Amino acid sequence: MKLSSQVAISNSDTEQEKRVLEEHVKAQEEMLARTTTYLMQVQEQLEASRKELFEQNKSLERMVDRRTAELKQAVAKLEKEAQQRESAQQSLYIANHELNTLLYRSSHDFKGPVSTAFGLLSLIGDRIENPEVREYVQMLQHPLRKLEQLTRTITTIADIRQSQASLEQTDLTPLLDKILAGFRQQQAAQYPAPDLSIKGSAVLRTDEYLLENILQCVLDNAFRYRKPATEHKVNIHVQPYYKQLKITVSDNGTGIPQNLQHRVFDMFFRGSEQSVGSGLGLYLSKIAVDKLGGRIEVRSEESMGTSVCILLPGL
Amino acid sequence: MSAFQQEIVDQNLQQVFSNDYVAVYTDASKRVLVCQTLASYIPIHTFKASFLQCSGLIAKEGIERFIFDKRSLRAFHQPSMEWYFVNWKQEMYHEHGLRIHRKILPQEQWFQKCVEAGRHEIEQRHPENIFSKLDITYTGSIAEALHI
Incomplete structure (x- = not known):
């Protein structure tokens, strides 16, 4: 190759390199300009986001302040409200305590004069010769006996409410015999011998006084509310039930109307206008059962009879 | 031999062709094609010519993974890149099913930002493009690009 040709090629290469270099520089300038614009846009977006975040943060802070x-x-x-409630509870506690004390004291205070009046009336009755006056005096004995019974029940309620349960080993069998003997002694004709069945041990750790009163009231109801012209039957069923003693007293008496059954444990509840009881028997039983940590349920069907189930711990 | 070229040797890749600006390698058994830049800038006609030559290889060898090693570049020529993104990649996808692209960028953060800016502009100008259908991942080395 001639030298002139070599020089021409060399010049051509140099021009080519120069052109590429110029393109390179131009590409870099454009790239940097584009990147700068892009970064500015990104920065603007970031700034807008930052502002938005700042506003949201302020709004959140205001919300937090308001919520706080x-x-x-x-x-x-x-x-x-808690202070008021505590104060009200304190007042209620005091009022309750005072009412309990009033009940306890007044019931015991009533007991003496009623017994004295009853005794004196018996004495007077023997000495009256006028038959009409004697009849009036005998008539007076009936409401006085009711008053004596009511006073006794209220005294028992007051005693139960005031005292703590005193737990001792108690055998239910002799206790039931004693209660049933008491009923027989009062009026044998009204208290037919109940059908008694005791399965397993009937010895439990309980308060005998409370248990006696529970059974007294429940059995009194079972014997009392009988249907006319029907052979009255009372069943007492005792059996262990998961470390508890289950006592079921059922009768075939008058029963309690369905719409009144939810009130059976209310104070002074009477199942009907013909009821002659104080209306305190089941109320007394309930507070005594509660004191023993047990449970009492009543199932009844009008004209068919009533079943009272008592579950007591301590077996 | 540069460190980047040493990576090619380490991976036993066979050179297919080269010029002053790019060298192209393959591992036909793995259906991989690697395009490694050799200069800091590639003129557009060389860039297009090199990639069109790659197109032929992709069609012939049934290439499934394309690795573009741009670590020598220091200038991002936007028209070249736009053609690469919008025309070449699209054609490779629709004509030859090439979906997997692995890219290796220079370590410099400023260059990576320039790439980001360029790509952002292309995406803004061609929102209907097939970017979402392609499997594009940036890697740090040839070895990584071959496996990820």
């Missing part, structure tokens, strides 16, 4: 203030108010209100 509301919560503080609510807490203050709750504290005030």
Whole structure:
């Protein structure tokens, strides 16, 4: 190759390199300009996002402040209500205590004069010769006996409410015999011998006084509310039930109307206008069972009879 | 031999062709094609010519993974890149089913930002493009690009 040709090629290469270099520089300039614009856009977006975040943060802070203030108010209100409730509870406790004391004292105070009046009336009755006056005196004995019974029941309720349960090993069998003997002694004709069945041990750790009163009331109801012209039957069923003693007293008496059954444990509840009891028997039984940590349920069907189930711990 | 070229040797890749700006390698058994840049800038006509030559190989060898090692570049020529993104990749996908692209960028953060800016512009100008259908991942080395 001639030298002139070599020089021409060399010049051509140099021009080519120069062109590429110029393109390179131009490409870099454009690239940097594009990147700068892009970064500015990104920065603007970031700034907008930052502002938005700042506003959201401020809004959140305001919300938190408002909620905190509301919560503080609510807490203050709750504290005030709690104080009022505590004060009301204290007042209720005092009132309850005073009522219990009044009940306890007045029932015991009634007991003496009623017994004295009853005794004196018996004495007077023997000495009256006028038959009409004697009849009036005998008539007076009936309401006085009712008053004596009511006073006795209220005294028992007061005693139960005032005292703590005193637990001792108690055998239910002789206790039932004693209660049933008492009923027979009062009026044998009205208290037919119940059908008694005791399965397993009937010895449990309980308060005998409370248990006696429970059974006394439940059995009194079972014997009392009988249907006319029907052979009255009372069943007493005793059996262990998961470390408890289950005592079921059922009768075929008048029963309790369905719409009144939810009130059977209420104070002074009577199943019908014809009821002659004090209306305190099942109420007394319930507070005594509660005191023993047990459970009492009544199932009844009008004109068919009633079943009272008592579950007592301590077996 | 540069460190980047040493990676090619380490992976036993066979050179298919080269020029002043790019060298192209393959591992036919793995259906992989690697395009490694050799200069800091590639003129557009060389860039297009090299990639069109790659197209032939992709069609012939049934290439499934394309690795573009741009670590020598320091200038991002936008028209070249736009053609690469919008025309070449699209054609490779529709004509030859090439979906897997692995890219290796220079370590410099500023260059990576330039690539990001260029790509952002292309995506803005061609929102209907097939970017979402392609499996594109940036890797740090040839070895990584072959396996990820």
